[in-house]
Amino acid sequence: xxxxxxxxxxxxxxxxxxxxVVEALGGAAVYFSLAAGLFMPVRLVGVVGDxxxxxxxxxxxxxxxxxxxxxxxxxxxxxxxxxxxxxDMNSRETLSVELNVxxxxxxxxxxxxRNSRFVFLANAPPVTQxxxxxxxxxxxxxxxxxxxLWIQTAHKDLLGLLRRIDGLLVNDSEAMLLxxxxxxxxxxxxxxxxxxxxxxxxxGEHGAILFDGDHIVPLPAYPIVSVKDPTGAGDSFxxxxxxxxxxxxxxxxxxAVEPRVFKQxxxxxxxxxxxxxxxxxxxxxAAASKAEVKERFAQYREFLSL
Numbered sequence: 460x461x462x463x464x465x466x467x468x469x470x471x472x473x474x475x476x477x478x479x480v481v482e483a484l485g486g487a488a489v490y491f492s493l494a495a496g497l498f499m500p501v502r503l504v505g506v507v508g509d510x511x512x513x514x515x516x517x518x519x520x521x522x523x524x525x526x527x528x529x530x531x532x533x534x535x536x537x538x539x540x541x542x543x544x545x546x547d548m549n550s551r552e553t554l555s556v557e558l559n560v561x562x563x564x565x566x567x568x569x570x571x572x573r574n575s576r577f578v579f580l581a582n583a584p585p586v587t588q589x590x591x592x593x594x595x596x597x598x599x600x601x602x603x604x605x606x607x608l609w610i611q612t613a614h615k616d617l618l619g620l621l622r623r624i625d626g627l628l629v630n631d632s633e634a635m636l637l638x639x640x641x642x643x644x645x646x647x648x649x650x651x652x653x654x655x656x657x658x659x660x661x662x663g664e665h666g667a668i669l670f671d672g673d674h675i676v677p678l679p680a681y682p683i684v685s686v687k688d689p690t691g692a693g694d695s696f697x698x699x700x701x702x703x704x705x706x707x708x709x710x711x712x713x714x715a716v717e718p719r720v721f722k723q724x725x726x727x728x729x730x731x732x733x734x735x736x737x738x739x740x741x742x743x744x745a746a747a748s749k750a751e752v753k754e755r756f757a758q759y760r761e762f763l764s765l
Contacts, residue, residue: 461502461574462705463598464491464698465566465591466581468505468529469538473739476546477687483740484515486538487581487604490691493744494698494731496523497752498706501698502572504528504591506564508535518745528569535560548689549663568594577705579697580624582606585616592623599708600716602626602657602701604693610637621654628697630661643668644675657721659700661693669725671718678725681733681759688739692732695744699731699752700724726763730755 466488472481488505495501500523507529519526539557544550566587573596580588580603588603601624609617610633617637621627627650631643638649643660647670650658658670666679703724704716730752735744 460499460576460705460708461572462495462499462577462579462701463502463504463568463572463575463595464488464495464579464581464701465504465568465588466491466579466583467538467561468503468507468511469540469561471690471740472539472541473688473690474543475548475688475739476544477685478739480688480739482539483742484512484518485540485691485740487691487694489519489741490694490735490744491579491581491698491701492519492524493522493741494695494735495702495705497699497731497747497749498702498727499523500525501702502528502575504530504566504568504572506530506532506560508532508537508560511537518741522745525572528567528572530567532560542690544689548686566591566594576600577701577708578602579701580604580620581694581697585609585613585620589616589620589623600625600704602628602697604628604697605633605637607633607636618653621650624655626657626659627655628659628661628693628700630663630693634658634660647675659725661696663689666729667696667725669721671721674718676722676725678722678729678763681729681755682762683733683736686736689736690739691741691744692735695735696728696732698728700728703727726759727752727756730759 467486469486470482471485492501502525536559538561541555576599578598578601582604634646638646640646669676737743
């Protein structure tokens with residue numbers, strides 16, 4: 460079974476009450492890939508400039524990420540983001556954004572990647588996300604992320620995307636903005652009516668809610684003692700979710716995604732996201748092992764046992 464992610468690759472400067480890092484490896488597709496790589500190989504499509512460090516390319520390759528779809532723009536500069544978190548880390552302020560090569564990114568999916576059975580479209584303009592689908596050979600399961608900017612400025616295009624995907628990943632405020640509902644449960648149901656059969660609504664430190672057909676499954680976050688940097692937690696959540704799904708479906712001979720397996724994938728997403736928060740940037744997720752994830756997931760299941 461094969462898994463493709465298309466999205467941003469960046470250098471982040473991050474300040475939290477626990478410290479600061481400057482120009483650390485980041486970007487939605489990077490966090491996703493490192494998390495998904497804990498379960499299976501990942502195909503990455505993104506764009507960087509001449510300044511992208513060779514050590515970062517090696518890190519991705521060493522973590523089961525196929526970077527042959529990573530476009531390098533000669534004379535270009537990699538996407539930069541700078542942000543600072545509040546004292547309780549429940550909110551953050553974006554101090555600067557330099558889109559650079561990502562501003563005019565038009566994904567080119569390599570021929571060898573077009574047969575990917577599982578596809579994740581990381582946050583990007585809906586038109587860009589749909590251009591990826593136009594290049595694919597009928598994948599089995601497509602999930603996408605979006606944000607308030609596209610909900611407000613590209614609403615029609617986003618509705619077109621929703622009719623073409625199987626799952627959507629959003630946070631609670633985005634879900635309510637998209638559907639004009641003021642209740643998360645109503646919002647989740649309304650998104651399903653727009654196209655995707657599965658909707659995952661993230662609630663930060665309070666976990667996530669899965670809408671799967673007629674079923675609603677709320678799951679808490681994995682409790683951690685010390686949060687150093689929550690950057691990329693949502694993308695790591697998505698990577699572990701999709702990595703576990705693709706791996707599990709492949710192990711079962713390519714059968715459809717079962718509700719039980721999707722719930723387990725959600726739990727693995729919560730566990731891997733907790734790892735990401737324990738250090739700055741991708742340090743913790745890059746150092747994590749499969750055995751560590753397995754052990755933490757066993758603890759997580761025990762927490763949920765009544």
